[in-house]
Amino acid sequence: MTASSDTCLGATCSTIAKESSTTRYSIADKNRMIEGDCLDKKIHNVCSEINNLNKESNNMDKEASKMGRDAISNFDSKVAYVAEEVETRNSQHAETDEFVPQIRWPDTIVQIFLHAGCVYGLCLCLVAAKFYTSLFALVTIYITGFGITAGAHRLWSHRAYKAKWPLRLLLIILFTVTGQASALHYIRHVYVWALDHRVHHKYSETDADPHNATRGFFLLTSDGLFSPPHPKVVEKRKAVDMSDLEADPIVMWQKRFYPPLFAIFNIFLPVAIPVYYWDESLWNSFWINFNMRFTITLNMAFFVNSVAHMWGQKPYDKNISSVENLGVSLAALGEGWHNYHHVFPWDYKTGELGNAYNPSTSFINFFAKIGWAYDLKSVSNRMIVRRAKMCGDGSHPGIWGYGDSDIQKEDLEELEAMAEEKNQFFKDE
Numbered sequence: 001m002t003a004s005s006d007t008c009l010g011a012t013c014s015t016i017a018k019e020s021s022t023t024r025y026s027i028a029d030k031n032r033m034i035e036g037d038c039l040d041k042k043i044h045n046v047c048s049e050i051n052n053l054n055k056e057s058n059n060m061d062k063e064a065s066k067m068g069r070d071a072i073s074n075f076d077s078k079v080a081y082v083a084e085e086v087e088t089r090n091s092q093h094a095e096t097d098e099f100v101p102q103i104r105w106p107d108t109i110v111q112i113f114l115h116a117g118c119v120y121g122l123c124l125c126l127v128a129a130k131f132y133t134s135l136f137a138l139v140t141i142y143i144t145g146f147g148i149t150a151g152a153h154r155l156w157s158h159r160a161y162k163a164k165w166p167l168r169l170l171l172i173i174l175f176t177v178t179g180q181a182s183a184l185h186y187i188r189h190v191y192v193w194a195l196d197h198r199v200h201h202k203y204s205e206t207d208a209d210p211h212n213a214t215r216g217f218f219l220l221t222s223d224g225l226f227s228p229p230h231p232k233v234v235e236k237r238k239a240v241d242m243s244d245l246e247a248d249p250i251v252m253w254q255k256r257f258y259p260p261l262f263a264i265f266n267i268f269l270p271v272a273i274p275v276y277y278w279d280e281s282l283w284n285s286f287w288i289n290f291n292m293r294f295t296i297t298l299n300m301a302f303f304v305n306s307v308a309h310m311w312g313q314k315p316y317d318k319n320i321s322s323v324e325n326l327g328v329s330l331a332a333l334g335e336g337w338h339n340y341h342h343v344f345p346w347d348y349k350t351g352e353l354g355n356a357y358n359p360s361t362s363f364i365n366f367f368a369k370i371g372w373a374y375d376l377k378s379v380s381n382r383m384i385v386r387r388a389k390m391c392g393d394g395s396h397p398g399i400w401g402y403g404d405s406d407i408q409k410e411d412l413e414e415l416e417a418m419a420e421e422k423n424q425f426f427k428d429e
């Protein structure tokens with residue numbers, strides 16, 4: 001090989017090396033460009049993602065602020081509602097607190113007349129009337145009382161037993177002879193008597209109680225004779241279920257015709273019988289056999305709502321006002337065992353020791369023997385123990401009698417079992 005060819009070869013190699021180097025640079029540039037493009041795209045994607053996130057974040061901010069505004073507005077409206085409620089209740093309380101009983105003068109005058117006439121009638125018994133006239137008044141007061149105790153109270157107010165129609169008719173006539181009346185515009189036939197009595201048991205010692213024991217002896221004994229009832233009493237009367245009495249044709253018959261029935265059985269017959277049978281003077285008979293008799297019976301019934309809620313023992317529930325009072329039991333045919341009665345209002349005996357001066361229980365037992373009274377409800381020892389435990393923590397269900405929805409389920413089951421046993425007993429007798 002010559003020197004010129006070596007030179008030529010060297011130049012070629014150098015050219016190739018240069019070209020190769022240029023190509024490498026070009027490839028590197030392209031690679032860089034490609035990488036740059038990719039990065040640009042990635043950056044672009046990241047940017048758009050950031051934008052999206054920003055948008056989402058903005059939307060979330062808007063939503064959050066809307067939700068916040070809604071929540072605040074809801075809260076505000078709730079606060080406004082509660083404030084309105086509080087205001088309404090306050091005004092109701094104010095109305096209740098402001099209730100001041102007004103004296104009803106026509107009723108007051110009637111009561112003054114009746115009570116003065118009662119004293120005059122007593123004087124006539126001692127000095128002018130025939131012996132049989134006084135005896136007749138006494139016996140009538142005693143016997144007709146069963147219309148209230150065994151009838152309006154235990155049968156119709158509390159459903160403590162069931163009675164066939166002859167007994168219901170007898171009881172409603174006895175009740176009509178007593179002529180239970182509260183005020184001139186508010187005559188109390190059995191329907192109204194039972195309604196008020198159910199309200200008394202259900203809302204004892206509250207403003208809704210027609211015989212609220214916290215009002216004091218005079219107002220309790222007068223039993224709304226001189227003043228209209230508390231607005232709460234009027235309101236709660238509407239809430240009591242009276243469908244059972246509405247389904248009793250004898251009760252509804254008396255309700256419909258009470259004024260003429262009152263005139264016949266409470267005034268005409270008691271006054272006419274002594275005049276017709278043993279020539280008593282009409283004057284004496286009126287003051288003794290209408291005025292005195294009617295007023296005494298009225299007060300005896302009121303004593304159950306006053307004395308039996310004030311003075312006596314509370315062996316069954318110390319948290320309620322009703323008490324056990326022998327005096328009331330003697331005067332009101334066994335209705336003085338009132339602490340027991342408010343705890344177990346469905347017991348037809350209205351006393352744990354049913355025959356411890358309780359003629360109304362004997363009356364019902366007699367009619368159960370002849371089959372006119374049946375399904376007598378009572379109370380077992382276990383039930384008494386259970387209730388004593390309940391009273392330990394101060395709870396009291398406030399029930400008005402048999403069939404009340406607040407009655408304890410286990411008590412009701414036991415009652416039904418007892419009723420079956422009792423029915424079987426009277427069938428076997």
Ligand SMILES: [Zn+2]
Nearest residue numbers: 200305322338
């Ligand atoms: Zn009571």
Ligand SMILES: [Zn+2]
Nearest residue numbers: 153197341345
């Ligand atoms: Zn009762």
